[in-house]
Amino acid sequence: MGGLSGLEQWAWYTGIALCLAVIVRLQWLGIAGRYSAVMCFLIVSSARSILLALLPFGSNRYAEAYLYTAPILYLSYIWLVLHIYGHAFEDYRGIAALGKLTIFVALLAGGALASVTTLLDHNPAREPFPILGLVFRLEAIVTKTLATFLLMISAVLAWFPIPQRRNVVLIGFGVTAFFVALTAFHVVRGLNPTAWTRLGSTSSLYVFAGCMAMWLFALKSKSKDVAATTALPATGEREAALAGQLRTMNQALESLRKLG
Numbered sequence: 001m002g003g004l005s006g007l008e009q010w011a012w013y014t015g016i017a018l019c020l021a022v023i024v025r026l027q028w029l030g031i032a033g034r035y036s037a038v039m040c041f042l043i044v045s046s047a048r049s050i051l052l053a054l055l056p057f058g059s060n061r062y063a064e065a066y067l068y069t070a071p072i073l074y075l076s077y078i079w080l081v082l083h084i085y086g087h088a089f090e091d092y093r094g095i096a097a098l099g100k101l102t103i104f105v106a107l108l109a110g111g112a113l114a115s116v117t118t119l120l121d122h123n124p125a126r127e128p129f130p131i132l133g134l135v136f137r138l139e140a141i142v143t144k145t146l147a148t149f150l151l152m153i154s155a156v157l158a159w160f161p162i163p164q165r166r167n168v169v170l171i172g173f174g175v176t177a178f179f180v181a182l183t184a185f186h187v188v189r190g191l192n193p194t195a196w197t198r199l200g201s202t203s204s205l206y207v208f209a210g211c212m213a214m215w216l217f218a219l220k221s222k223s224k225d226v227a228a229t230t231a232l233p234a235t236g237e238r239e240a241a242l243a244g245q246l247r248t249m250n251q252a253l254e255s256l257r258k259l260g
Contacts, residue, residue: 004057008198011205012053018212019046022219029221031167037076037083038171044076045208063132070135074142077179078107081146084175085153087168092246094254099149106145140186147179160246163227170218174211181207 004012023042026032032039048069055062082100089096154176157164185200 008202011202011209015205015209016046016049018209018216022212022215025216031222037079041076041080044073048073067135077142084172088164103149143179143182147183150176150179165225165227167219167225174214178208178211
């Protein structure tokens, strides 16, 4: 891929290689079916990266491939987060349903806002390509929404004694780090797209590669994917009270869902 620096190319190709290795690893461990959305995310990410790597950087074909494959990547992002969230709250369907509804509403509102602001606030000197600007704004909405949601869920899991499988924790940690990095990239890029786009993109690629490396070496087979409480230490009485609050909240949400 011409037009990229050595650091950019190293991050790009390392991420691709590690992503493909994780796909093989999940199959070998026998957990690809359990974490199907993770597999989808890995396949979409690696296939898109390979496609873009085969095209001249900065060419029209590169831009077209980037734009046309972006919606598929964003959908894989959303499914990935919903999938991990579903595993984290698999015994609390009421809470899980509320979280999924929250994500969909936030994404729809954010997408509409991104479209309107791109049309009303287009500055050719700052963002010369309006379609590309819209894609970046949509990506920013998706990543910011998902990153915020993941951080909120992490706080809930740190507070309430909900047993989590080891692999769910590792995957959730990697996904959260990746989306926080993407969010930081879009925040910095918003200050000056021309100056910060490539540096921010390269930084997020390194975070992605780091997450892939962690998954490659830390994920365990189905027999070793045991559940354990990830909440902060608490007394037995306090833990029982928190568990009771969680069950009450879940039952109330389940009742509302059935009425709806």
